Amino acid sequence: MSRRIALSVAAGVVALGGAGAFALAYAGEPQQPTLAHSTARYVAPDGDRDGSLTFTTDVTAAGGVKRVNVLAWPADSSLSDTHLTEKDMASVEKAVCEPSGADTAHCTYRVAFTREDADEAPRGLWHAAVLATAADGTTTLETEAADFTIG
Template sequence: MSRRIVLSLTAAVVVLGGAGAFAFAQAGERSPSLAHSTARYAAPVGERDGSLTFTTDVTSSSGVKDVKVLAWPADSSFAERGLTAKDMATAEPATCKPLNEDTVRCTYKVAVTTTDAKASPRGAWHVAVLADAKNGTTTLNTKAADFTVA
């Protein structure tokens, strides 16, 4: 082989290898994804508290660092101005358990007292989720699930 062909092949291998490494690095920077999100609201009955339970599966190739959850009424100010990651800073954390190497199942459960239920707006509610991955990327889904307060 001539020296020119060898240099061209070497350059091609370096370029393709670099492109592959770049693609691999970019794949590792993907934001977390949410799947199978559900919310279940049970109103208090008599002396017994009700509850709100939210569950979602969060997948991130770098691992999940933190998941925060916020339930909000559909007719609140968030509907007008939009919910942001900054709004989620004080949201409560979900409890997450591994499903497999890249996915955790996160659950948020809170008791709903009779006093809470009386003070809560009636109608449609949304559940917002902020998922932080270990690689620093985040995902905010402001309407991951819905429920109704009757």
């Protein structure tokens, strides 16, 4: 083997070894859950029939999803100024999550809206906030995961 080829091979081994060490170090760090395909749908009450709010999202978390908390809030409320925190979200209602692939769950939050609820709710733009918690305890807070309008 020529000296130039030997040096090229040695440099390649060093480069690959460094990349592998970086990949192993990165893989050892906990990864936050990720949200995808988040949607919110509000249906107003009609006659004697209740309306509803349905929020869905796909959550991916290494090791699985422990829980997903959801809070609907009006865009023009005081929460816009104070900003939601994980502590605020810890005690709100939970979505129902079903496994939908490796480390991914499809989560649905649904709540009925009576005529009284709809009459009392502020009109206009609303946001759905989500706190996703992975099995390893890492979290992701998305305060405006999806929007809907109460008209």
